[in-house]
Amino acid sequence: DGGITQSPKYLFRKEGQNVTLSCEQNLNHDAMYWYRQDPGQGLRLIYYSQIVNDFQKGDIAEGYSVSREKKESFPLTVTSAQKNPTAFYLCASSMPAGRAKNIQYFGAGTRLSVL
């Protein structure tokens, strides 16, 4: 089936540890996004990538890093510099803005908690 796969579903981070969230898509989409959602809140953009080997900071990029070495993959690393990482993380993909109705498709999310 075509779609976006996020793993793991649940993740626990120890103090001072970096953790990496996986996002893989087989929709042949060029653009990929990472959002953060806090309880009862809307989504906020962390990083986005419109094409392989290129990515830009979103609204809340501090304490996070990404890479885009393959079209299908856009992993997010939550570094120890992110002091409040507990949240629901969502990955999305779409055709680039202006093409194919610009609809974003989301994964099922990763819930990150701090031990």
Added chain:
Amino acid sequence: DAKTTQPTSMDCAEGRAANLPCNHSTISGNEYVYWYRQIHSQGPQYIIHGLKNNETNEMASLIITEDRKSSTLILPHATLRDTAVYYCIVRPLSGNTGKLIFGQGTTLQVKP
């Protein structure tokens, strides 16, 4: 992107139509109205979008007023599985980062 205003919550009886309003009085001429929904602890799901004409698909209908300052998402026969937070978003098709600006949305509770 234009700001949207939605009611915080709504109830609907199962089998009845759910009408979810959205105000977007500052919408620009090139901005579309998109609707997404998020079922508890899942990723958001695209529902429908439109520019100025009414739109219908297998999930819902979208009614946009003639002045485009407001719209209504209609779920014609709501089921318990339609209980979710519904987000109204306005944005252009091109010329931006592609990010979606999610507000608080409307929590729709479908009751038996």
